[in-house]
Amino acid sequence: MQENTDICKQTGDLTDFDTAWREMTTASSILITSHIRADGDSLGSVMAVWFALKEGRNADILIDSDIPYVYASLPGIEQVRKPGAADTTQWDLVVSLDTATKDRLGDVARLTEGCRIVNIDHHPSNSAYGDVNLIRPTASSTGEIIHQMLKWAGCAITPEIAEALYTAILTDTGRFLYFNTTSSALRAAAELVDAGARPEIIGARIYKSNTLPLIKLRALALSTLRLYEEGRVAVMEITREMFRETGTRPIDTQIFVDIPAGIDGVEVAMMIRDADREDTVKASLRSKGYVNVNQIASEFGGGGHSEAAGCELPGPMETVAERLLEVIRRHLKAADEKHRR
Numbered sequence: 001m002q003e004n005t006d007i008c009k010q011t012g013d014l015t016d017f018d019t020a021w022r023e024m025t026t027a028s029s030i031l032i033t034s035h036i037r038a039d040g041d042s043l044g045s046v047m048a049v050w051f052a053l054k055e056g057r058n059a060d061i062l063i064d065s066d067i068p069y070v071y072a073s074l075p076g077i078e079q080v081r082k083p084g085a086a087d088t089t090q091w092d093l094v095v096s097l098d099t100a101t102k103d104r105l106g107d108v109a110r111l112t113e114g115c116r117i118v119n120i121d122h123h124p125s126n127s128a129y130g131d132v133n134l135i136r137p138t139a140s141s142t143g144e145i146i147h148q149m150l151k152w153a154g155c156a157i158t159p160e161i162a163e164a165l166y167t168a169i170l171t172d173t174g175r176f177l178y179f180n181t182t183s184s185a186l187r188a189a190a191e192l193v194d195a196g197a198r199p200e201i202i203g204a205r206i207y208k209s210n211t212l213p214l215i216k217l218r219a220l221a222l223s224t225l226r227l228y229e230e231g232r233v234a235v236m237e238i239t240r241e242m243f244r245e246t247g248t249r250p251i252d253t254q255i256f257v258d259i260p261a262g263i264d265g266v267e268v269a270m271m272i273r274d275a276d277r278e279d280t281v282k283a284s285l286r287s288k289g290y291v292n293v294n295q296i297a298s299e300f301g302g303g304g305h306s307e308a309a310g311c312e313l314p315g316p317m318e319t320v321a322e323r324l325l326e327v328i329r330r331h332l333k334a335a336d337e338k339h340r341r
């Protein structure tokens with residue numbers, strides 16, 4: 001009980017855990033879902049909630065995304081299906097995780113019409129579209145919120161849950177490198193290791209595993225790398241032809257943006273690629289903290305966090321790159337002016 005009080009002090013008021021958890025545990029059928037272009041936080045959070053709630057109720061997981069191959073061995077991942085595979089559209093409750101707006105659920109969004117929604121997320125841009133909203137922008141990841149909630153509820157953190165939540169925190173903090181690598185994220189990670197998560201195995205699967213086709217794709221992408229603004233902006237591109245030539249999938253290129261972002265002196269890195277839909281281009285933006293890339297992505301209807309954000313624009317690639325560069329230049333200049341003052 002002492003422990004629970006501490007957590008509540010650390011994370012704010014008690015009522016939001018209480019309301020969300022009551023809804024989640026009294027529903028007899030639930031749909032657990034998350035955003036398109038699944039990542040470590042979305043999949044880890046979804047799997048943890050599924051393991052915590054699957055006993056005694058019908059619990060489905062639907063996500064409108066392919067699964068990145070680095071998460072293919074997460075325990076229980078075979079439970080995740082695409083919205084087309086749903087054998088019911090009737091649930092007492094939808095639990096939407098790590099998803100800032102309802103349209104980010106892709107084709108799952110229309111299945112949730114008329115359903116009660118519990119919305120748990122850490123994106124500051126979350127639109128509070130749920131009937132119950134548990135939004136904690138100070139949390140490193142949705143996985144960290146789930147961890148706090150399960151502890152608060154006295155729910156056992158099994159090795160499967162620990163692995164799922166460790167994956168969520170590890171990936172959303174960029175393997176404990178981004179600004180959201182708070183002491184509470186590290187503390188949660190440590191507790192999850194105590195509960196059975198194996199950092200060396202999880203880390204190796206995500207960051208040390210590669211396929212030859214992806215290495216070849218990386219080489220093609222690297223050949224497009226360009227620097228602007230005296231080396232403070234880096235841009236890398238992946239075209240549809242490159243995916244075709246190497247037999248790779250867009251979903252497996254999520255950490256490619258680390259390449260331009262890793263160059264010394266680069267303040268804003270951008271990776272643009274042809275999107276899954278014809279005639280659209282997906283941009284991923286990274287910052288080292290000097291420029292807020294969430295604001296840049298927001299200008300194009302996207303979003304995310306101040307150091308990592310993304311958006312989707314109508315193509316072709318060259319015009320998209322130009323439009324984004326223009327906005328990046330403006331934000332860089334504004335940051336320079338702010339710094340001078």
Ligand SMILES: [Mn+2]
Pocket residue numbers: 041042098122141142172
């Ligand atoms: Mn997240």
